[in-house]
Amino acid sequence: MIIIISSPSGVGKTTVAKVLEKSNFERIVTYTSRPKRPIETEGVDYYFIEKEKFNELIKQGFFAEFSLVHDNFYGISKESLKSNSKHKILTIDVQGAAKIKKIMPSVVTIFLLPPSFEEWMKRINKTQRNNFDIRLKNAIKELDEVWNFEYAIVNYSVEKTVKQIQTIVYCEEVKCKENIKSLINELKSNIKQYEED
Numbered sequence: 001m002i003i004i005i006s007s008p009s010g011v012g013k014t015t016v017a018k019v020l021e022k023s024n025f026e027r028i029v030t031y032t033s034r035p036k037r038p039i040e041t042e043g044v045d046y047y048f049i050e051k052e053k054f055n056e057l058i059k060q061g062f063f064a065e066f067s068l069v070h071d072n073f074y075g076i077s078k079e080s081l082k083s084n085s086k087h088k089i090l091t092i093d094v095q096g097a098a099k100i101k102k103i104m105p106s107v108v109t110i111f112l113l114p115p116s117f118e119e120w121m122k123r124i125n126k127t128q129r130n131n132f133d134i135r136l137k138n139a140i141k142e143l144d145e146v147w148n149f150e151y152a153i154v155n156y157s158v159e160k161t162v163k164q165i166q167t168i169v170y171c172e173e174v175k176c177k178e179n180i181k182s183l184i185n186e187l188k189s190n191i192k193q194y195e196e197d
């Protein structure tokens, strides 16, 4: 199962995803053409690649989704969205989430909200992100997109948010979906066989 966690900047999606990674979740690492910051690690925070290489990969159809933000490319490889034994977590901006949901309707989308404006500003300030004003301006549009998500979690504490996401996954796993069809058919044919014997 792929779980998308989206939020405006500074609400806490990266922090929450890193905690989930310690249990049975694999964090999808995305690609960027922006330079690596000193605190970032290649292959953990992003795969950092040159712009030329990024263009080449676009032409090869390597990305499921990509976007150009402030002159830097960000993208998700098709390979990383393939299913394996682990649940996957993708932290992505609100617009990216909408694009992925369109091409992969089975993804589960979660929107994180801050508990209050004051608490949110404290968190943003802690990370000392650039383009603070632009991030806040974008957040107005992003907040309106919450209605297109399946779940909305107010990120009061990381521990509680992680528990809520785990609960969502448990519930999603037992939803009536395609994967029970073969079991239902098998049970029905066993009943028929039993009746005939």
Ligand SMILES: Nc1ncnc2c1ncn2[C@@H]1O[C@H](COP(=O)(O)OP(=O)(O)OP(=O)(O)O)[C@@H](O)[C@H]1O
Pocket: 007, 008, 009, 010, 011, 012, 013, 014, 015, 016, 123, 124, 126, 127, 129, 155, 156, 157, 158
């Ligand atoms: N529930 C929480 N309670 C208190 N602090 C939190 C909580 N969640 C995250 N934080 C803190 O808020 C700050 C921003 O978190 P984080 O970097 O995870 O946000 P983000 O949504 O990934 O932001 P961006 O989109 O800009 O990368 C960090 O300092 C983090 O430790």
